[in-house]
Amino acid sequence: MKTNHIIEAQQFSREWLEKELFPLADEMEKVARSKGSNELSGKRMVSFFYEPSTRTRLSFHMAMDFLGGRVVFSTENAREFSSAAKGENIEDTIRILSGYRPDVIVLRSDKEGMAKTATEYSKVPIINAGDGSGQHPTQALLDLYTIKKEVGKIAGISIAMMGDLVNGRTVRSLSYLAGKFSGIKIYYISPETAKIKDDIKDYLRRHGIWFEETNDIRKVAGLVDVIYQTRTQKERGTSVAYAKDDFCIVNKEVLDLMKKDAIVMHPLPRNDEISKEVDKDPRAAYFRQAENGLYIRMALLKMILAG
Amino acid sequence: MKTNHIIEAQQFSREWLEKELFPLADEMEKVARSKGSNELSGKRMVSFFYEPSTRTRLSFHMAMDFLGGRVVFSTENAREFSSAAKGENIEDTIRILSGYRPDVIVLRSDKEGMAKTATEYSKVPIINAGDGSGQHPTQALLDLYTIKKEVGKIAGISIAMMGDLVNGRTVRSLSYLAGKFSGIKIYYISPETAKIKDDIKDYLRRHGIWFEETNDIRKVAGLVDVIYQTRTQKERGTSVAYAKDDFCIVNKEVLDLMKKDAIVMHPLPRNDEISKEVDKDPRAAYFRQAENGLYIRMALLKMILAG
Amino acid sequence: MKTNHIIEAQQFSREWLEKELFPLADEMEKVARSKGSNELSGKRMVSFFYEPSTRTRLSFHMAMDFLGGRVVFSTENAREFSSAAKGENIEDTIRILSGYRPDVIVLRSDKEGMAKTATEYSKVPIINAGDGSGQHPTQALLDLYTIKKEVGKIAGISIAMMGDLVNGRTVRSLSYLAGKFSGIKIYYISPETAKIKDDIKDYLRRHGIWFEETNDIRKVAGLVDVIYQTRTQKERGTSVAYAKDDFCIVNKEVLDLMKKDAIVMHPLPRNDEISKEVDKDPRAAYFRQAENGLYIRMALLKMILAG
Numbered sequence: 001m002k003t004n005h006i007i008e009a010q011q012f013s014r015e016w017l018e019k020e021l022f023p024l025a026d027e028m029e030k031v032a033r034s035k036g037s038n039e040l041s042g043k044r045m046v047s048f049f050y051e052p053s054t055r056t057r058l059s060f061h062m063a064m065d066f067l068g069g070r071v072v073f074s075t076e077n078a079r080e081f082s083s084a085a086k087g088e089n090i091e092d093t094i095r096i097l098s099g100y101r102p103d104v105i106v107l108r109s110d111k112e113g114m115a116k117t118a119t120e121y122s123k124v125p126i127i128n129a130g131d132g133s134g135q136h137p138t139q140a141l142l143d144l145y146t147i148k149k150e151v152g153k154i155a156g157i158s159i160a161m162m163g164d165l166v167n168g169r170t171v172r173s174l175s176y177l178a179g180k181f182s183g184i185k186i187y188y189i190s191p192e193t194a195k196i197k198d199d200i201k202d203y204l205r206r207h208g209i210w211f212e213e214t215n216d217i218r219k220v221a222g223l224v225d226v227i228y229q230t231r232t233q234k235e236r237g238t239s240v241a242y243a244k245d246d247f248c249i250v251n252k253e254v255l256d257l258m259k260k261d262a263i264v265m266h267p268l269p270r271n272d273e274i275s276k277e278v279d280k281d282p283r284a285a286y287f288r289q290a291e292n293g294l295y296i297r298m299a300l301l302k303m304i305l306a307g
Numbered sequence: 308m309k310t311n312h313i314i315e316a317q318q319f320s321r322e323w324l325e326k327e328l329f330p331l332a333d334e335m336e337k338v339a340r341s342k343g344s345n346e347l348s349g350k351r352m353v354s355f356f357y358e359p360s361t362r363t364r365l366s367f368h369m370a371m372d373f374l375g376g377r378v379v380f381s382t383e384n385a386r387e388f389s390s391a392a393k394g395e396n397i398e399d400t401i402r403i404l405s406g407y408r409p410d411v412i413v414l415r416s417d418k419e420g421m422a423k424t425a426t427e428y429s430k431v432p433i434i435n436a437g438d439g440s441g442q443h444p445t446q447a448l449l450d451l452y453t454i455k456k457e458v459g460k461i462a463g464i465s466i467a468m469m470g471d472l473v474n475g476r477t478v479r480s481l482s483y484l485a486g487k488f489s490g491i492k493i494y495y496i497s498p499e500t501a502k503i504k505d506d507i508k509d510y511l512r513r514h515g516i517w518f519e520e521t522n523d524i525r526k527v528a529g530l531v532d533v534i535y536q537t538r539t540q541k542e543r544g545t546s547v548a549y550a551k552d553d554f555c556i557v558n559k560e561v562l563d564l565m566k567k568d569a570i571v572m573h574p575l576p577r578n579d580e581i582s583k584e585v586d587k588d589p590r591a592a593y594f595r596q597a598e599n600g601l602y603i604r605m606a607l608l609k610m611i612l613a614g
Numbered sequence: 615m616k617t618n619h620i621i622e623a624q625q626f627s628r629e630w631l632e633k634e635l636f637p638l639a640d641e642m643e644k645v646a647r648s649k650g651s652n653e654l655s656g657k658r659m660v661s662f663f664y665e666p667s668t669r670t671r672l673s674f675h676m677a678m679d680f681l682g683g684r685v686v687f688s689t690e691n692a693r694e695f696s697s698a699a700k701g702e703n704i705e706d707t708i709r710i711l712s713g714y715r716p717d718v719i720v721l722r723s724d725k726e727g728m729a730k731t732a733t734e735y736s737k738v739p740i741i742n743a744g745d746g747s748g749q750h751p752t753q754a755l756l757d758l759y760t761i762k763k764e765v766g767k768i769a770g771i772s773i774a775m776m777g778d779l780v781n782g783r784t785v786r787s788l789s790y791l792a793g794k795f796s797g798i799k800i801y802y803i804s805p806e807t808a809k810i811k812d813d814i815k816d817y818l819r820r821h822g823i824w825f826e827e828t829n830d831i832r833k834v835a836g837l838v839d840v841i842y843q844t845r846t847q848k849e850r851g852t853s854v855a856y857a858k859d860d861f862c863i864v865n866k867e868v869l870d871l872m873k874k875d876a877i878v879m880h881p882l883p884r885n886d887e888i889s890k891e892v893d894k895d896p897r898a899a900y901f902r903q904a905e906n907g908l909y910i911r912m913a914l915l916k917m918i919l920a921g
Contacts, residue, residue, distance in 0.1 A: 032715055035656055042342055044372060046365065054689055055710055058660065061687040062714045065658060073368040075361055075383065076689065088576035096362055096575065099598040100369045101339055268710060269702035291713040349649055351679060353672065380675040382668055382690065395883035403669055403882060406905040407676045408646055 005119045006127040006300060009140040009173040014180040021299055022145055028298035032066045040069030043305045046097060047074040049108040049129070055268065055290065056129050056139075060106050063297035069305065072102060079110055090114050091121045098123040103305055107131075125304050133167055139267055140173030142296040143228070146289040150263045151225050155181040160220055162189035162248050163230035163273060164240045165196040170267045171230055175200050179207040186211040187220045189248055194240040216247040221257035229266045229274055251275040258283065265289050312426045313434040313607060316447040316480040321487040328606055329452055335605035339373045347376030350612045353404060354381040356415040356436070362575065362597065363436050363446075367413045370604035376612065379409060386417055397421050398428045405430040410612055414438075432611050440474055446574055447480035449603040450535070453596040457570045458532050462488040467527050469496035469555050470537035470580060471547045472503040477574045478537055482507050486514040493518040494527045496555055501547040523554040528564035536573045536580055558582040565590065572596050619733045620741045620914060623754040623787040628794040635913055636759055642912035646680045654683030657919045660711060661688040663722040663743070669882065669904065670743050670753075674720050677911035683919065686716060693724055704728050705735045712737040717919055721745075739918050747781055753881055754787030756910040757842070760903040764877045765839050769795045774834055776803035776862050777844035777887060778854045779810040784881045785844055789814050793821040800825040801834045803862055808854040830861040835871035843880045843888055865889040872897065879903050 012021070031037050045064045047057055054076075061071045090109070097105055098121070106127045107115055112134035118126045130136040148154055159178065161171045165188055175196070178184050186204070188196045188211060195213060204211050214220060217227065229250050242248065250264055255278060258264075263285040266274055270286070278284050319328070338344050352371045354364055361383075368378045397416070404412055405428070412429060414422055415436040422435035422442075437443040455461055466485065468478045472495055482503070485491050493511070495503045495518060502520060511518050521527060528534065536557050549555065557571055562585060565571075570592040573581055577593070585591050626635070645651050659678045661671055668690075675685045704723070711719055712735070719736060721729055722743040729742035729749075744750040762768055773792065775785045779802055789810070792798045800818070802810045802825060809827060818825050828834060831841065843864050856862065864878055869892060872878075877899040880888055884900070892898050 044369070054692060057689075058687045058711070059714055062658070062716065065684065065686045066715075070372060071686070072372045072378070073365045075364075078361060088578075092576060095594050096597045097365065099594060100366055100601050101373075102369065269706060271702075287709050287713060290710045294714050351676070377679065379679045379685070380672045382671075385668060395885075399883060402901050403904045404672065406901060407673055407908050408680075409676065 004125050004304065006125075006137055006304070007115050007119060008128070008135045009137045009176040011137075012141070012177070012180075017141070017144065017177075017180070018148075020303075021141065021296070022148055024299040024302065025145055025292070025295040028066075028295040028302070032294060032298065036066040036068065038068035039302060039306050040064065040067040043069040043103040044072045044101075045069060045104050045106060045301075046100075046102040047071055047106040047129075048078060048097060049074075049076045050079040050114075051108060051110045052076050053108050053130060055293075056108065057106075059293045060127075060129065060297055063294055063301055066294075066298055067301060069103075069301065090117055094118045094121040094126075104301070127300065127304075130169060133169055135173045136169045137173055138293070138297055138300065139170050140177050141300070142289065142293040143170065143174050143265065143267070144177050145296050146265060146285060146292050147226055147263075149292065150285050150288070151261075154178075154184070156183040157225040158185040158187070158223055159226040159228060160187040160189055160217060160224045161196075161228045161230070162217055164194045165190045165230075166194045166240075168230045171196070171228070172200060174228065176203065179204060179209050184209055187224060188213045189215065189217045189220070191215055191240060191242045191246040191248065215243070215245065217250070217254055218247055218257060221254050222259065225259070225262050227254070227258070227262070227264050229264065229270070231267070231270055231273060249273050249275070250278055252277050255281055255283070311432050311611065313432075313444055313611070314422050314426060315435065315442045316444045316483040318444075319448070319484070319487075324448070324451065324484075324487070325455075327610075328448065328603070329455055331606040331609065332452055332599070332602040335373075335602040335609070339601060339605065343373040343375065345375035346609060346613050347371065347374040350376040350410040351379045351408075352376060352411050352413060352608075353407075353409040354378055354413040354436075355385060355404060356381075356383045357386040357421075358415060358417045359383050360415050360437060362600075363415065364413075366600045367434075367436065367604055370601055370608055373601075373605055374609060376410075376608065397424055401425045401428040401433075411608070434607065434611075437476060440476055442480045443476045444480055445600070445604055445607065446477050447484050448607070449596065449600040450477065450481050450572065450574070451484050452603050453572060453592060453599050454533055456599065457592050457595070458568070461485075461491070463490035464532040465492040465494070465530055466533040466535060467494040467496055467524060467531045468503075468535045468537070469524055471501045472497045472537075473501045473547075475537040478503070478535070479507060481535065483510065486511060486516050491516055494531060495520045496522065496524045496527070498522055498547060498549045498553040498555065522550070522552065524557070524561055525554055525564060528561050529566065532566065532569050534561070534565070534569065534571045536571065536577070538574070538577055538580060556580050556582070557585055559584050562588055562590070618739050618918065620739075620751055620918070621729050621733060622742065622749045623751045623790040625751075626755070626791070626794075631755070631758065631791075631794070632762075634917075635755065635910070636762055638913040638916065639759055639906070639909040642680075642909040642916070646908060646912065650680040650682065652682035653916060653920050654678065654681040657683040657717040658686045658715075659683060659718050659720060659915075660714075660716040661685055661720040661743075662692060662711060663688075663690045664693040664728075665722060665724045666690050667722050667744060669907075670722065671720075673907045674741075674743065674911055677908055677915055680908070680912055681916060683717075683915065704731055708732045708735040708740075718915070741914065741918075744783060747783055749787045750783045751787055752907070752911055752914065753784050754791050755914070756903065756907040757784065757788050757879065757881070758791050759910050760879060760899060760906050761840055763906065764899050764902070765875075768792075768798070770797035771839040772799040772801070772837055773840040773842060774801040774803055774831060774838045775810075775842045775844070776831055778808045779804045779844075780808045780854075782844040785810070785842070786814060788842065790817065793818060793823050798823055801838060802827045803829065803831045803834070805829055805854060805856045805860040805862065829857070829859065831864070831868055832861055832871060835868050836873065839873070839876050841868070841872070841876065841878045843878065843884070845881070845884055845887060863887050863889070864892055866891050869895055869897070
């Protein structure tokens, strides 16, 4: 499989994930834990973020640097500051960016579909670092990689995805990717006002993936291998209303219900949807999950840019 | 000619442009299309922008990197974020910046004349990357270079400069530079409220440059080698009022009137003053023009910083 | 003395300052005045600023680069732009930052004590680049280094610290450091509304440091070796009210009262608390002081990161 643009979770095959990406990410961890390498020496990245996303931007920069490449230019809030604020459309922006001859553009946008549009006008590979309420494929890949690493397998597992499922990009991308693996069971845990959208449900039905919806994590906490908690997307102008009998947080009570070898994940940053008391439990995998983002992004950059 | 600070279009002689800068820019294109060079290895750039200008900043960063130099520090909105916001004057800022010993400072300011003031306090070369409604000399140089490359010559050509001629920095700088070449005819196309200022007209008269003003590009589209369209400078708090019989856009109708080997230029970003239908016409030179900015900036950096 | 985190002025011993830091800073000046070195080659810095501080950020970047290290990621206004704006606490932020495996994190925060908290969650050294109205230890070190370099000694000198002594971080840190040296006399010059806080006075009394408070620099200008002027911290939401008989500026009148070999310092940026007429006097040491920041930061980075 030729990796060029990284746009959406659906573009990757199960085989590619398991045989190519994940083993390469394992290798990348070794590179990062040593001094780094020079494999991307002379390669130039532009990181172009229409909206701020500190940790995603940081992990791409570190990934590039650990492989010997350089981030030549970065902008963290182009929506407000760049020519976008002067009314420029993405087509022109990308034509010009790619005309300055970087080797790869990491693009974070605030509008769904923008990354895909960008690929039509770019001379160089585009990596989608999140596009509005659309997709965030490198997050989905690192999520899946974390499950593989922590649970030991992906096929056949049960996973609870919780929180604001309407606006959460990560849950959407992860659901698409999960659909590539057999025997997965998904529980969607959310208040009535933030249920997963129909397009995802249709996709799951088409691919024969079992799923169920509820509003109380305690009902399923003992059944799952992974609780994937998400944050209410306050910055997208949404506010999710919780009803009296909704229970959508992870705390000591939930930990006590969970299997001994299950894990808690979260794309971070979190607010109070995971209590601090959870942090010390070995099943709290979210900081290891964030770190895996470095290795997955290194692997992707190496695939796209090396040799 | 010793190039040290790059402050305004007037500082360059026709001979230097044709014999030194443009040939070096041709060479720089080859360097950028290959892997880059190490000619500026160990040289350090600070890019200090009082107001955002994504593409200018990006092209300077890429230019530095293609020559093996490093951009050690960059700020994109110092007017709001830096010590400028704490009330510091440009004199102190530049004294301190240059005291940190970079090899060159690329300065974008929001006040006319600031770049020139900066040179009085700097120990290192200053490159003016635009100062308010003053000048934007590297843009003027890349514009002229584009004309040379696309039309084949500069002396003797006819050029229509269109749009908001009151606030447009690029048109001012380009008019000054054009004055260095013989036999140039300039048509200024604008609504009554946005006509070119008297200081430029005086300059042209003193140098014996022919010019004419009108409000309808269609009247002169068939006569010119270059249509140089500009954008209404919304971000400078101006709004240009167009009257009923003003015609200051480039569309299919204008293309049909143009000579077969004429070109359309624009400093970009554009809004709707050039229709998208123009993009596919080979005479639409604006994206190539943007790319030329990389080569011109590489040439300037090499002149200033190399051995 | 093992230098790992750089958090507060109190952590340094007089011996370490005089025997290790200052001589190394002298050496670093030679490195910066030549081409730089490769001692930190392969080392990676993240500069994470919750609030903008252009000159501090710039001098850390230049310091890293002069030693051959790289600034892989920088954010200048994380309070507004980063996940902090999404409600993330410093603990999580630092856990994730350090999980991306930089070699050092330079942290500027807007809350007192944040840098210290950060050290509890970081796997890598933290350098406090200022935390709210708390400390700014690298500024204090460069201040003290400047006194040593300009006056020739620290023990036994008289120093006037002037301006907004309530909110000024630099004065607090410098007072703590001065307490390490014997025979120092401190005059605090401020309006009634901006006097030095009791915790500092208690500290000085405990360490037997002589100090006196007044509201008119002219009364003591002839007695001191250093006038350390500061700026009213407008950006911290404070405004200092001056009474009729307060005299807290440095101008020609004050210069005329000063000793021939005394100096004027200021952490910069300044507003009008030092008149421009002072700039040309050789006793105006504030621009040299800023430059010393480069050498002190190089020395600290070398201590923390080199082999």
